[in-house]
Amino acid sequence: xxxxxxxxxxxxxxxxxxxxIFALFxxxxxxxxxxxxxxxxxxxGVRMWPSRAGLEHYIFVLEHSDFPxxxxxxxxxxxxxxFIVTILASLAGYALSRFTFRGKYWIVxxxxxxQMFPLVMLVxxxxxxxxxxGLTNSLGGLILVYVAFxxxxxxxxxxxxxxxxxxxxxxxxxIDGATRFRAFRQIILPLTLxxxxxxxxFVFTAAWSExxxxxxxxxxxxxxxxxxGLLSFVSKFSVDFGQMMAAGVMALIPACLFFLLIQRxxxxxxxxxxxxx
Amino acid sequence: xxxxNTVSMTAFVSSDRQRSTPVLRRLAVASEPYLxxxxxxxLIVAVMLAPLALGFSYAFRDVKLLNPLSGxxxxxxxxRALIDDKTFARALKNTFFWAGASVALQFTFGLxxxxxxxxxxxxxxxVQALVFLxxxxxxxxxxxxxxxxxxxxxxxxxxxxxxxxxxDAPDNILSDPHNAMWGPIIANVWWGIPFFxxxxxxxxxxxxxxxxxxxxxxxxxxxxxxxxxxxxFLAPTIAITILLRTVWIAxxxxxxxxxxxxxxxxxxxxxxxxxxxxxxRRLDFGYASAIAVVLLVLLMAYALLxxxxxxxxxxxx
Numbered sequence: 041x042x043x044x045x046x047x048x049x050x051x052x053x054x055x056x057x058x059x060x061i062f063a064l065f066x067x068x069x070x071x072x073x074x075x076x077x078x079x080x081x082x083x084x085g086v087r088m089w090p091s092r093a094g095l096e097h098y099i100f101v102l103e104h105s106d107f108p109x110x111x112x113x114x115x116x117x118x119x120x121x122x123f124i125v126t127i128l129a130s131l132a133g134y135a136l137s138r139f140t141f142r143g144k145y146w147i148v149x150x151x152x153x154x155q156m157f158p159l160v161m162l163v164x165x166x167x168x169x170x171x172x173x174g175l176t177n178s179l180g181g182l183i184l185v186y187v188a189f190x191x192x193x194x195x196x197x198x199x200x201x202x203x204x205x206x207x208x209x210x211x212x213x214x215i216d217g218a219t220r221f222r223a224f225r226q227i228i229l230p231l232t233l234x235x236x237x238x239x240x241x242f243v244f245t246a247a248w249s250e251x252x253x254x255x256x257x258x259x260x261x262x263x264x265x266x267x268x269g270l271l272s273f274v275s276k277f278s279v280d281f282g283q284m285m286a287a288g289v290m291a292l293i294p295a296c297l298f299f300l301l302i303q304r305x306x307x308x309x310x311x312x313x314x315x316x317x
Numbered sequence: 318x319x320x321x322n323t324v325s326m327t328a329f330v331s332s333d334r335q336r337s338t339p340v341l342r343r344l345a346v347a348s349e350p351y352l353x354x355x356x357x358x359x360l361i362v363a364v365m366l367a368p369l370a371l372g373f374s375y376a377f378r379d380v381k382l383l384n385p386l387s388g389x390x391x392x393x394x395x396x397r398a399l400i401d402d403k404t405f406a407r408a409l410k411n412t413f414f415w416a417g418a419s420v421a422l423q424f425t426f427g428l429x430x431x432x433x434x435x436x437x438x439x440x441x442x443x444v445q446a447l448v449f450l451x452x453x454x455x456x457x458x459x460x461x462x463x464x465x466x467x468x469x470x471x472x473x474x475x476x477x478x479x480x481x482x483x484x485d486a487p488d489n490i491l492s493d494p495h496n497a498m499w500g501p502i503i504a505n506v507w508w509g510i511p512f513f514x515x516x517x518x519x520x521x522x523x524x525x526x527x528x529x530x531x532x533x534x535x536x537x538x539x540x541x542x543x544x545x546x547x548x549x550f551l552a553p554t555i556a557i558t559i560l561l562r563t564v565w566i567a568x569x570x571x572x573x574x575x576x577x578x579x580x581x582x583x584x585x586x587x588x589x590x591x592x593x594x595x596x597x598r599r600l601d602f603g604y605a606s607a608i609a610v611v612l613l614v615l616l617m618a619y620a621l622l623x624x625x626x627x628x629x630x631x632x633x634x
Contacts, residue, residue, distance in 0.1 A: 056433055056444055063448045066462045066507065073471060086473045128357045135353035147354055154365050157616070158568035160589045161609035164375060164602035165368035167382075188364030191357045220349060249455035251571050256597050267457040271575065274461065281471045284461075291458050299453030303446060307519040 067292070074098070074285040081282060097286035106261050107287050110269035115294070117179055117265055118247040121186040125194050125243045126236055128187070133198030134224055138207065151192035159189060163256050176257050182265070185257070186247045194239050201235030202228065234305075241302035248295060266291050375606035382600035395607030404583045405591065405608065412587040414498060416567040419505045424559060426506065427513025432547075434514065435521045452511035460575030463504035467491050491577050494584045501572045501585060509566070513558065520554040521547070560623050564616060588612050 073081070074097055076090040084090055101107050136144065166185060167176060175181030209231070210223035218226075229236070251267045258268050270287055273280075376395060381387040399405050434445060451459065467490050469475040475487035491500040524547065532542050570589035573579060579586035579594055586594070588608065595605035 052433060052436065052438070055429070056438075056448075059430055059433070059448045060444065062507070063451050063510075066459075066466055067450070067454070069466060069473070070462050073465070082470065086476045128360065132354040132357035135350040139350035139353075141347075141350040144350070147358055150358065150361060150366075154361055156564070156620070157369070157613060158589055158592075158609070160568060160570055160592050161372055161606070161613065162365065162368045163593060164380075164596040164605050165371040166364070167596075168380075168602065169368055169371065185364060188360045191360060195357055220346075245453065245455075249457065251457045252574065252593055252597075255574075256593075267455065270461065271457065281465070285465070288458055288461060291455060295453050295455055295458075296450070299450065300446075303449070306449065306452075306515050 070285050070288050070292070073281055074289050076282060078282055097282040098289075101283050101286045101290070105273075105283070105287075106264070106269060107266075107273075107290065109261070110264050110266045111290060113179060113264060114248060114266040114291075117182050117186065118244045118294075120183045121190065121247040122240045122244040124183070124187045125190045126198075126239050128191050129194035129198045129239060130229065130232075130236065132191070132195040134202055134228070136195065136199045137202035138210075151195060154189075154192045160252060163252060166253070167256055170257065177259050177263050179263055182254060182257055182263075185253055186250060189250075190243045190246055194243055197239050197242065198232070198235060201232045201238075205231050238302050238305035241298045241305075245295060245298050245302070248291075248298075372606045372609055375603050376610045377607075378603050380601075380603040380606070382602060387603075391603075395604050396611075398604070399607060399611065404586060405588075407583055408586045408588045408591040411498065411585065412567050412589075415502065415505075415573075415585075415587050416563050418498075418502050419509065419566050420559060420563050422502070422506045423509040423513050423562070424555075427510045428517055428555075430510060430514040431517035431521055434518055449511040449515065451508050452515075454508065456508065456569075456571040457575050459504055459508045460501070460572040463500065463507065463572075464491065464576045467500050492581050494581050497577055497581055497585050501576050504572050504576065505566065505569070508572075509562075512562070516554060516558050517551065520551050524550045564619065567616075568612075 072089060075093040075095065076084070077092055077094055077096060080090045080092060132147075135141075136148065170176050170181045170185075173181075175184065205228060209227050210220065213223040213227050214220060249267070250265075251271075254265045254268045255271070258264050261269070261272075264272070270284070270291065273287065274284060377390060377392060379387045379389050379391045379394075430448060434441065434448075438444075454462070466472040466474050469487045469489055475484070475489060478484045478490075479487040490496050528546050529542055532546060537545070567587070568589045570587065570593055573585055573587060573590045574593060577585040579590050589612070592605050592608045592612070595601050595608065
């Protein structure tokens with residue numbers, strides 16, 4: 041019995057170790073190549089750690105490339121998207137959580153519908169619609185598109201957070217003479233702060249990762265987001281692996297930070313989205 | 318909702334009656350939910366529903382971005398072209414393989430991971446954060462990262478495969494027409510295991526502990542407990558996540574666009590990446606929209622199938 045127990049425990053820990061290695065190895069490799077000096081890149085191909093490491097690729101990328109600009113564009117787009125989506129989704133999620141009204145069913149159907157069809161279908165028509173408005177090749181256009189794409193999922197997420205707060209709270213405030221909107225703003229929203237932070241995190245991550253619409257809508261380097269910049273870099277100078285991977289590590293940093301922020305809410309986020317990554 | 322809310326609202330309205338007219342007041346209260354949800358709904362209709370309708374019309378029109386004379390109605394020409402389009406047929410086949418293999422592997426390894434994490438052990442919190450980390454990696458970066466891992470110049474995988482005798486030379490799997498699809502699939506599995514693990518772990522933790530204790534006392538071994546307690550409890554979650562995830566992955570083109578761009582020779586082209594290629598590289602919006610319409614019809618058929626399946630299962634139960 042005890043021997044079987046020990047064997048089982050050892051097998052369990054080993055299996056977990058295998059998962060950790062599988063999950064982290066590609067990221068480790070990214071980091072490793074990004075600190076490998078160019079002259080060792082090819083001669084020490086499969087070594088686990090280069091005999092000499094340095095930050096020269098990072099310095100080059102920060103000083104002589106467009107990546108700081110791409111990074112800034114991505115931060116602007118993702119942060120604005122997260123901010124606007126969270127406001128709109130709080131309002132709509134509150135309506136879905138607290139009111140019964142005519143048409144509510146159809147709003148839910150509409151939002152579920154948007155989660156069902158492939159967004160790639162919209163690449164061409166959205167380009168055609170935005171281009172006469174001057175919203176192609178602009179960060180504003182990208183923000184508009186990302187906000188719309190993320191609102192349905194965020195609304196369901198915010199609704200689930202509001203559902204967890206007792207209705208008595210704002211009702212008491214309303215009996216005391218506050219309008220519902222004031223009760224919502226001053227009593228309910230502060231209580232949902234963790235939920236708001238999680239929604240901000242989910243939307244920021246989604247906007248930070250978006251690729252296809254950014255590729256389609258952005259053509260110039262001035263409005264390129266990080267993924268677009270990195271991909272054009274890959275196709276242009278495909279030999280500068282060290283620099284590419286240094287840029288890749290830069291793209292990873294905000295994603296990891298926001299992952300820490302939303303880690304506690306992963307389950308809620310994934311089930312609210314149901315079909316979203 | 319209901320009674321209590323109505324009571325408080327009446328109290329609210331009557332206390333305010335002296336200041337404003339009851340009609341206006343009531344109108345304000347009645348319109349409140351619409352005001353809250355209007356911005357979100359308007360935006361969704363304008364930026365998602367309207368383009369969807371526009372896309373439908375493109376499917377029957379000749380819309381090419383670089384040709385200002387295009388835009389005319391051409392009926393079913395795009396769809397006739399699609400029937401003879403070998404790349405489209407291949408993309409359709411590839412989509413099934415891509416979604417099937419990705420979901421099967423993500424689910425299997427995700428379930429194993431969830432079972433491993435469902436047992437308390439020292440450092441579980443940190444382990445969880447580490448094994449779920451790939452989910453936080455942006456999809457374009459996952460794609461690039463794995464493309465580099467498969468690259469013999471810079472990555473270790475071709476050399477390992479060669480050393481194990483699995484390949485004749487340390488070549489890039491992504492440029493091998495027969496095996497290229499496994500590149501994006503492996504990247505997708507790496508990236509998607511956390512999704513299944515997180516969802517299944519939540520379902521596992523909702524199973525009442527005492528069921529297992531009772532079964533142990535009755536002499537059930539670990540496998541029997543898994544078969545008659547764990548699986549039946551997980552079944553609804555498993556069914557729903559797999560069905561929805563299959564659709565999502567079938568349409569998930571990022572990894573393919575980044576890693577292979579559909580190549581070599583369209584061997585990794587899926588329908589979603591084919592739509593993107595037509596729109597983005599060939600700028601043929603009409604044809605891209607026609608493919609999109611076909612994809613939507615197929616997805617609707619799949620959804621209908623699920624609904625029917627669910628109803629027949631419910632009837633049986």
